[in-house]
Amino acid sequence: xxxxxxxxxxxxxENGTQSRAVPASVRLWRDRIDTRLGQLIRADEQACPxxxxxMRYSLMSRGKRVRPLLAVLTALxxxxxxxRLLDFGCALELVHxxxxxxxxxxxxxxxxxxxxxxxxxxxxxxxxxxxxxxALLNQAYGxxxxxxxLAEAIRxxxxxxxxxxxxxxxLVSGQSRDLVERKRGVDSAxxxxxxxxxxxxxxxxxxxxxxxxxxxxxARLKILNDFAGHVGxxxxxxxxxxxxxxxxxxxxxxxxxxxEKAGSVHQLGEDTLRERLIGELDAAxxxxxxLGIDDSLLKNFVLSLxxxxxxxxxxx
Amino acid sequence: xxxxxxxxxxxxxENGTQSRAVPASVRLWRDRIDTRLGQLIRADEQACPxxxxxMRYSLMSRGKRVRPLLAVLTALxxxxxxxRLLDFGCALELVHxxxxxxxxxxxxxxxxxxxxxxxxxxxxxxxxxxxxxxALLNQAYGxxxxxxxLAEAIRxxxxxxxxxxxxxxxLVSGQSRDLVERKRGVDSAxxxxxxxxxxxxxxxxxxxxxxxxxxxxxARLKILNDFAGHVGxxxxxxxxxxxxxxxxxxxxxxxxxxxEKAGSVHQLGEDTLRERLIGELDAAxxxxxxLGIDDSLLKNFVLSLxxxxxxxxxxx
Numbered sequence: 001x002x003x004x005x006x007x008x009x010x011x012x013x014e015n016g017t018q019s020r021a022v023p024a025s026v027r028l029w030r031d032r033i034d035t036r037l038g039q040l041i042r043a044d045e046q047a048c049p050x051x052x053x054x055m056r057y058s059l060m061s062r063g064k065r066v067r068p069l070l071a072v073l074t075a076l077x078x079x080x081x082x083x084r085l086l087d088f089g090c091a092l093e094l095v096h097x098x099x100x101x102x103x104x105x106x107x108x109x110x111x112x113x114x115x116x117x118x119x120x121x122x123x124x125x126x127x128x129x130x131x132x133x134x135a136l137l138n139q140a141y142g143x144x145x146x147x148x149x150l151a152e153a154i155r156x157x158x159x160x161x162x163x164x165x166x167x168x169x170x171l172v173s174g175q176s177r178d179l180v181e182r183k184r185g186v187d188s189a190x191x192x193x194x195x196x197x198x199x200x201x202x203x204x205x206x207x208x209x210x211x212x213x214x215x216x217x218x219a220r221l222k223i224l225n226d227f228a229g230h231v232g233x234x235x236x237x238x239x240x241x242x243x244x245x246x247x248x249x250x251x252x253x254x255x256x257x258x259x260e261k262a263g264s265v266h267q268l269g270e271d272t273l274r275e276r277l278i279g280e281l282d283a284a285x286x287x288x289x290x291l292g293i294d295d296s297l298l299k300n301f302v303l304s305l306x307x308x309x310x311x312x313x314x315x316x
Numbered sequence: 317x318x319x320x321x322x323x324x325x326x327x328x329x330e331n332g333t334q335s336r337a338v339p340a341s342v343r344l345w346r347d348r349i350d351t352r353l354g355q356l357i358r359a360d361e362q363a364c365p366x367x368x369x370x371m372r373y374s375l376m377s378r379g380k381r382v383r384p385l386l387a388v389l390t391a392l393x394x395x396x397x398x399x400r401l402l403d404f405g406c407a408l409e410l411v412h413x414x415x416x417x418x419x420x421x422x423x424x425x426x427x428x429x430x431x432x433x434x435x436x437x438x439x440x441x442x443x444x445x446x447x448x449x450x451a452l453l454n455q456a457y458g459x460x461x462x463x464x465x466l467a468e469a470i471r472x473x474x475x476x477x478x479x480x481x482x483x484x485x486x487l488v489s490g491q492s493r494d495l496v497e498r499k500r501g502v503d504s505a506x507x508x509x510x511x512x513x514x515x516x517x518x519x520x521x522x523x524x525x526x527x528x529x530x531x532x533x534x535a536r537l538k539i540l541n542d543f544a545g546h547v548g549x550x551x552x553x554x555x556x557x558x559x560x561x562x563x564x565x566x567x568x569x570x571x572x573x574x575x576e577k578a579g580s581v582h583q584l585g586e587d588t589l590r591e592r593l594i595g596e597l598d599a600a601x602x603x604x605x606x607l608g609i610d611d612s613l614l615k616n617f618v619l620s621l622x623x624x625x626x627x628x629x630x631x632x
Binding site: 042044046047048050051052055102105107108125126127128130131132134135137138139141142143144145146152153155156157159160162163164166167168169170172173175176177179180197 | 358441443451454455459461462480484491492496
C-alpha cells in the first residue's frame with residue numbers, strides 16, 4: 001500500500017486536489033476497490049459469524065490491490081470507464097486474498113505474520129481459515145456471474161478464464177510445485193513456471209479482463225498478456241529475493257519462512273536474480289511501448305510498485 | 317453406489333436388457349457421469365502431477381453421484397434430454413467431492429477413511445489435499461461457464477446459484493457451524509440449519525438446475541426446491557444416525573469420528589431422529605406428488621437411496 005500512497009501524496013497539491021492524472025486515478029480507484037470489497041463481505045443471518053469475521057480480517061487488511069488496479073488501469077489507459085469491471089477486479093482480489101490465507105497455513109508455508117499482523121490461521125485456527133479462504137475464492141465466481149454491467153457472454157468468458165487461472169494450469173499447481181519441487185531444487189525454467197503459475201496468471205487475467213471490457217482486438221490483448229506475464233515474473237522474483245534479505249518488521253510477514261524452498265536465490269544467486277528481475281521489467285516496458293499509450297497509467301503504477309520494492313518493501 | 321447397483325440388477329432381465337425404465341436410466345446416466353468426471357480431470361503439461369493424482373484419487377472413488385443424478389433425473393421426469401446438463405451435474409459432484417476432502421482434514425473432522433479407502437490427506441498429506449480440493453471446487457465453475465449446450469444467461473445464473481450454495485449461505489457456513497456450534501450443542505432449529513447448509517443447498521440446486529434447463533415455471537421450481545430440501549434433511553439426519561451406530565467396515569469411513577459433534581443424536585435421541593428422518597421423506601414425497609409425475613424417476617431414486625440407508629449403508 002505504501003508505494004501507492006507515497007506517489008499519491010507527492011502528487012497532491014496544497015489544496016488536496018490532484019495535480020497529476022496518474023496518482024489521483026490510482027488513489028481514487030484504490031479507494032473504490034476497498035469500498036466495494038467491504039460491501040461484498042456480508043454478515044447476514046445465513047452466514048456463520050466466525051467465518052465472516054475471518055474473511056473480513058484477511059480481506060480488509062492493508063494490501064496494494066495490485067490485481068484489481070491492473071484491470072482498472074488497463075481500462076483507463078484505453079479511455080474506458082472502469083466502473084463496469086470494478087467487480088471483476090474485486091473478484092481477483094478475493095482470489096488473491098484466499099491464496100495468501102492458504103499459503104500461510106501450517107501445512108504449507110507455516111507463516112505466522114501477514115500484512116503486518118498475525119496470519120489468519122494464528123487468529124482463527126486452521127479450520128476457520130481454510131473455510132474462509134474457500135468462501136472468498138468461491139465468492140469471486142458469484143461476483144463475476146452477477147456483474148450486470150457486463151454482457152453475459154463476457155461474464156461466462158471471465159468465469160472460465162478465472163477458473164483456468166486458479167486451477168491446475170495456474171495458482172494451485174504453482175503452490176503445489178512450490179511446496180514439492182522447490183525443496184528438491186528447480187532449474188531456471190522450472191522456477192519460471194512456478195512464478196508464472198503463482199503470480200503471472202492472475203496478473204495476465206487482470207489486464208486481459210480490462211482489455212476485453214475495453215473491446216481490444218486479440219492482437220492487443222496478447223501484448224497486454226505478455227506485459228503482465230513479465231510483471232508477474234518480476235514480482236515473484238522480487239518477493240523471493242526479499243524473503244532472504246529482510247526481516248519481519250519490514251516485510252509485514254515472517255522473514256525466512258520461504259528460505260527453505262527459495263531454491264531460486266540459492267541456486268541462481270542474488271545478483272543473477274536481481275538482473276533477471278530488471279530484465280523482466282524491461283521486457284514488460286517494451287510490450288507497453290508497443291501499445292503506444294501516452295503517459296500510461298499501467299506503466300507508472302508498475303514502476304511505482306517496483307521502485308518501492310527494490311528499496312525493500314514487499315510486493316503483495 | 318450399492319443402492320443403485322442393486323436396483324439396477326433386479327431390473328435387468330436374463331438378456332441383460334432393461335425391463336424397467338427407472339433403474340436402467342439411473343445406471344445409464346450414472347455411467348455417463350462417471351465417464352465425464354474422468355474426462356474432466358486433465359493431466360496436461362501445466363498441471364502439477366501430484367495434484368492431479370490426488371484429485372483423481374478422491375473423485376473417481378466409489379460414490380453414489382447423488383447430486384448429478386438428481387439433476388439428470390429431474391430433466392428426465394419432465395421429458396427433457398439431460399445431456400445438456402451433464403456438465404452442470406458433474407460440477408456439483410466436483411464441489412461435493414471437494415467438500416468431503418476438506419471435511420476429513422485433521423483440523424476438521426480428522427477422518428482417516430473415506431469411501432472404503434484412506435482419506436485423501438492420509439494418502440497425499442494435508443497441503444496437497446487442500447490444494448486438490450480447491451482445484452476441484454474451482455473447476456466446477458469453469459465447467460459450467462464452458463457448458464456450450466446452455467445459453468449464456470443460464471450459465472451465469474447457475475454459476476451465481478452455485479456460488480450462493482457453496483458460500484456463506486451454504487456449505488462453508490454449514491461446515492463452520494458443524495465444527496463450532498454442534499460441539500457446544502444446538503437446538504432442533506440450529507441442527508436443521510446445519511443440515512440445510514451442509515447438504516440441502518446442493519440437493520436443491522441439483523433439482524432446480526435440472527428444472528431450469530427443462531424450462532419449468534417458477535412455481536414448479538419452488539416445489540422441486542422444497543422436495544430437495546426435505547431429502548437433504550433426511551440424508552444428513554441419516555448420516556448422523558449411522559455415525560453413532562456403525563463401524564468403519566460398513567460405512568466406508570471411520571466410525572465415531574462425528575460422535576463428538578453429533579449433538580443431534582445425543583440430544584434428540586435415536587428414535588426421535590429416525591422419526592424425523594421418516595417425516596422428512598414423507599414431506600419430500602408429498603412435494604413430488606404435487607408435481608403429478610407418473611412413475612417419477614426422482615422418487616424411485618430417492619426411495620432406493622434410503623431403503624439401503626435405513627438398512628445400514630452410508631448415504632454419501
